[in-house]
Amino acid sequence: MSPLLAAAARRLGRRVLPPEPVDHADDADAGLVEELRAAIGAERVRADAAARYLASRDASIYSEGTAGPLCFPVTTTQVSACVKIAAAHDRAVVPRGAGTGLSGGAAPLGRPVVLSLTRMNELLSVDLDNGVAWVQPGMVNLELSRRLAPYGMHYAPDPSSQQACTIGGNVATNSGGPHCLAYGVTSAHVVALEVVLSDGSVVTLGDLGAEPAGYDLRGAFVGSEGMCGITTAAAVRLTPNPAAVRTMLMAYDSVSAGAATVSAIIAGGIVPAALEMLDKRCISAVEDFAKAGYPRDAASVLLVELDGPAGGVAASADRVAEIARANGAVSVRVAADDDERARLWKGRKSAFGAVANILPDYYLHDTVVPRSRLVEVLEQVYEIADRYELTVLNVFHAGDGNLHPILAFDARVDGTIERVHEAGREIIEASLAVGGALSGEHGIGVEKRDYMDRMFSEADLDQQSRLRAAFDPHCRLNPGKVLPSAHSCADIGSLRAADGKLWG
Amino acid sequence: MDLRLDDDELTSCVACGLCLPHCPTFVVTGRDTESPRGRIALMRAVQNEGAPVTAEVLRSMETCVQCLGCETACPSGVPFGHLMEGTRAALAAEGRITPWWQRLGLRLLRHRRLLLAGSTLLALAARLKLLPARRLGLPARLPLRRGRHRASGSDVWLFTGCVMDAWQRHTHLAVQRVLEAAGVGVTPTAGAAPCCGALHTHAGLEPDATDIARGVIAQLSGDDRPVLVDSAGCGAAMKHYGRLLGTPEARDFAARVFDVHEWLADRLDVLLQNRPAEPLELTVAVQDPCHLRHAQRSHEAVPVVLGPFVRDLVTLDDDGLCCGAGGAYSMLEPELATAIRVRKTAAVERSGASVVASANPGCSLHLAAAGLDVRHPLELVAKALDAGASAAP
Numbered sequence: 043m044s045p046l047l048a049a050a051a052r053r054l055g056r057r058v059l060p061p062e063p064v065d066h067a068d069d070a071d072a073g074l075v076e077e078l079r080a081a082i083g084a085e086r087v088r089a090d091a092a093a094r095y096l097a098s099r100d101a102s103i104y105s106e107g108t109a110g111p112l113c114f115p116v117t118t119t120q121v122s123a124c125v126k127i128a129a130a131h132d133r134a135v136v137p138r139g140a141g142t143g144l145s146g147g148a149a150p151l152g153r154p155v156v157l158s159l160t161r162m163n164e165l166l167s168v169d170l171d172n173g174v175a176w177v178q179p180g181m182v183n184l185e186l187s188r189r190l191a192p193y194g195m196h197y198a199p200d201p202s203s204q205q206a207c208t209i210g211g212n213v214a215t216n217s218g219g220p221h222c223l224a225y226g227v228t229s230a231h232v233v234a235l236e237v238v239l240s241d242g243s244v245v246t247l248g249d250l251g252a253e254p255a256g257y258d259l260r261g262a263f264v265g266s267e268g269m270c271g272i273t274t275a276a277a278v279r280l281t282p283n284p285a286a287v288r289t290m291l292m293a294y295d296s297v298s299a300g301a302a303t304v305s306a307i308i309a310g311g312i313v314p315a316a317l318e319m320l321d322k323r324c325i326s327a328v329e330d331f332a333k334a335g336y337p338r339d340a341a342s343v344l345l346v347e348l349d350g351p352a353g354g355v356a357a358s359a360d361r362v363a364e365i366a367r368a369n370g371a372v373s374v375r376v377a378a379d380d381d382e383r384a385r386l387w388k389g390r391k392s393a394f395g396a397v398a399n400i401l402p403d404y405y406l407h408d409t410v411v412p413r414s415r416l417v418e419v420l421e422q423v424y425e426i427a428d429r430y431e432l433t434v435l436n437v438f439h440a441g442d443g444n445l446h447p448i449l450a451f452d453a454r455v456d457g458t459i460e461r462v463h464e465a466g467r468e469i470i471e472a473s474l475a476v477g478g479a480l481s482g483e484h485g486i487g488v489e490k491r492d493y494m495d496r497m498f499s500e501a502d503l504d505q506q507s508r509l510r511a512a513f514d515p516h517c518r519l520n521p522g523k524v525l526p527s528a529h530s531c532a533d534i535g536s537l538r539a540a541d542g543k544l545w546g
Numbered sequence: 547m548d549l550r551l552d553d554d555e556l557t558s559c560v561a562c563g564l565c566l567p568h569c570p571t572f573v574v575t576g577r578d579t580e581s582p583r584g585r586i587a588l589m590r591a592v593q594n595e596g597a598p599v600t601a602e603v604l605r606s607m608e609t610c611v612q613c614l615g616c617e618t619a620c621p622s623g624v625p626f627g628h629l630m631e632g633t634r635a636a637l638a639a640e641g642r643i644t645p646w647w648q649r650l651g652l653r654l655l656r657h658r659r660l661l662l663a664g665s666t667l668l669a670l671a672a673r674l675k676l677l678p679a680r681r682l683g684l685p686a687r688l689p690l691r692r693g694r695h696r697a698s699g700s701d702v703w704l705f706t707g708c709v710m711d712a713w714q715r716h717t718h719l720a721v722q723r724v725l726e727a728a729g730v731g732v733t734p735t736a737g738a739a740p741c742c743g744a745l746h747t748h749a750g751l752e753p754d755a756t757d758i759a760r761g762v763i764a765q766l767s768g769d770d771r772p773v774l775v776d777s778a779g780c781g782a783a784m785k786h787y788g789r790l791l792g793t794p795e796a797r798d799f800a801a802r803v804f805d806v807h808e809w810l811a812d813r814l815d816v817l818l819q820n821r822p823a824e825p826l827e828l829t830v831a832v833q834d835p836c837h838l839r840h841a842q843r844s845h846e847a848v849p850v851v852l853g854p855f856v857r858d859l860v861t862l863d864d865d866g867l868c869c870g871a872g873g874a875y876s877m878l879e880p881e882l883a884t885a886i887r888v889r890k891t892a893a894v895e896r897s898g899a900s901v902v903a904s905a906n907p908g909c910s911l912h913l914a915a916a917g918l919d920v921r922h923p924l925e926l927v928a929k930a931l932d933a934g935a936s937a938a939p
């Protein structure tokens with residue numbers, strides 16, 4: 043723009059400057075976009091650079107591909123139409139919910155058609171007789187529990203991102219959450235699914251009966267990370283709100299004393315609704331943000347929630363407090379009311395974002411280790427982080443041994459990303475070495491894909507690949523995720539190279 | 547294009563997405579381009595990756611209501627409001643947003659006599675059916691006559707602002723009556739400080755906003771009187787003068803600014819002692835203006851002050867989600883503003899309230915246009931005090 047024109051623009055205060063044009067190098071998509079628009083409505087398809095740029099990433103640090111056309115279908119029929127059109131153009135399809143995933147599951151590879159399901163967010167029906175509700179995939183997890191509240195019910199799995207993440211994404215990653223210790227993870231709460239397969243056909247997996255006939259395809263589908271089909275409706279189990287809830291916070295001088303308490307509680311036959319642990323650095327980060335009243339001088343805190351009939355809860359709480367003290371708890375605090383309870387949980391649930399109070403970027407790990415080996419692996423995690431000169435904070439589901447070390451860093455510092463990845467690899471290996479698992483609840487996505495062969499044999503991976511191909515023979519749905527490239531059938535074919543020139 | 551945004555502020559967003567359900571435009575569109583996380587990613591793309599400022603990038607920035615709901619929700623403390631103000635300032639300076647007619651309109655706000663006369667003309671035209679007031683987003687009944695301002699003492703300033711003084715002066719008069727009932731002598735600012743500059747900041751007209759702020763500070767300095775504000779939007783802007791101008795005088799001034807409810811909450815017992823009140827037989831829903839809840843974070847004072855004066859006070863169950871008014875937003879983005887408002891009116895309906903109490907003129911006009919009975923909280927208090935006075939022997 044010439045300085046003269048700019049000056050004139052300022053003087054007149056008029057928008058004489060048109061928006062900067064983008065040279066859409068990919069007019070190759072024009073025909074595809076036109077068909078998608080004809081099928082679901084022009085306003086529901088975005089092909090502009092800004093929309094595609096944002097659809098090329100999720101909450102992870104992975105953004106290797108570029109979204110092609112971005113569709114916002116509102117019905118199952120429209121989802122099916124989009125998938126059929128993409129198939130006709132030999133293009134991959136990546137479904138997307140709120141984009142809060144941390145393993146790159148919704149970050150497209152290649153240049154696929156992206157289906158954002160945020161507009162399919164209705165509560166379709168509440169069936170109290172069968173104890174289920176049918177919801178659309180874009181329904182936000184916490185919103186679902188809010189909508190069920192008038193019935194005295196809630197949806198039990200509660201990932202930390204529950205205020206934003208969607209049920210469709212929960213199904214794809216088989217999400218967990220603090221309360222899954224007692225209630226079970228997503229697969230225990232999804233009884234049936236309406237799914238669009240890679241050829242656009244619509245099928246129902248599972249049913250509302252207690253013991254469905256035939257193979258449990260629903261079970262195979264939950265956790266398939268968008269690679270077996272696209273959920274367009276889910277029948278989720280309604281969980282009655284407990285009569286009584288008691289939330290307690292215990293502080294310790296050491297991490298091992300906290301971990302010993304965890305083992306003792308479970309050994310004592312008590313299954314708390316949730317059993318969460320935070321280490322010192324994490325306590326300080328969440329206190330700065332949430333002011334939950336966590337003791338800043340503690341080396342670790344345990345957040346324990348008990349629920350059930352009032353009498354049982356009171357007895358268990360006394361027993362838990364006893365166990366905690368016997369294992370060296372410095373303080374035991376019981377939330378006096380709902381406000382205090384909410385505040386204690388706010389601290390836990392805001393942990394990941396609050397890390398940014400320390401450093402601008404973070405990499406959140408998700409591995410599982412046997413509960414008895416928790417302390418040992420934690421010590422290794424500290425040692426690994428120190429060796430790579432990284433800040434590590436730990437907040438995790440102690441009850442089921444699900445570790446969430448958070449590596450905080452500043453990506454603007456040269457060489458940092460490489461150190462983060464190396465440290466991450468060592469943490470995974472340390473977890474696997476004691477008989478742990480790659481991922482507790484975030485899924486494999488892009489993040490853990492290349493570690494799969496450390497956990498699974500060739501034969502295992504081949505069988506997984508065949509299961510996937512049974513649902514999606516052309517490997518058209520969310521290709522390139524989860525399975526290492528050698529095992530992902532035709533994935534490579536459908537991963538057209540990203541043009542890398544999104545902004546022209 | 548260099549948006550001149552602070553790199554630390556820009557990188558503080560970790561893209562976790564916890565802001566999404568607190569963003570009114572994301573909630574109604576489901577689109578990342580209309581979300582705080584998406585807007586920040588686009589700011590980064592433009593400033594750091596050389597992405598062009600396309601029509602869609604402009605729309606993304608223009609559709610933000612600037613409610614700051616995302617700031618309250620953000621666990622990483624991203625200063626979204628500051629980033630958005632900076633972005634808009636850079637875009638406006640280049641003439642990419644805020645066209646001439648908007649700038650002209652905003653300039654008019656600083657000329658009080660012209661504004662009042664213009665408003666009266668509009669009111670006349672509307673009465674004579676020469677003007678489709680509703681379609682233009684104007685209040686259904688613009689006032690033809692306004693009560694007169696008069697000073698009753700010099701304990702506090704009452705900031706009267708621009709459009710609010712033209713269209714809702716009755717609110718200022720009611721607020722003044724309540725303050726007087728608490729034994730406080732009030733000087734309305736009227737011509738002394740014709741506008742706070744909030745709308746100019748929203749529109750990216752930073753030079754105008756700083757100029758206005760300097761003027762307000764110069765006019766209202768000279769003593770340490772508290773400056774009470776009964777408009778949440780103006781109060782938020784004036785509390786930010788310190789950051790806007792970066793001078794010690796501006797910071798001192800900002801420390802003297804109080805939302806009127808915030809200030810009254812500490813003096814409620816005096817008010818209750820001084821004057822018998824007859825609680826109004828109403829179920830009132832308190833609507834939290836974003837500029838009280840997220841910008842000033844002093845919304846909790848409203849139910850404290852209003853509580854004793856009405857029979858039933860109910861809270862809305864929508865987590866304080868924006869109503870869509872956003873200063874001039876409801877006129878500039880009517881479609882989105884209306885879609886956002888639908889959620890608010892539904893929440894009011896669920897609450898069973900017959901009256902909505904709103905401490906911000908923009909929200910109150912926007913909600914009234916949807917057919918709700920909206921009053922300023924202190925108007926209700928004034929009414930209860932009047933009822934108490936007539937009931938007293």
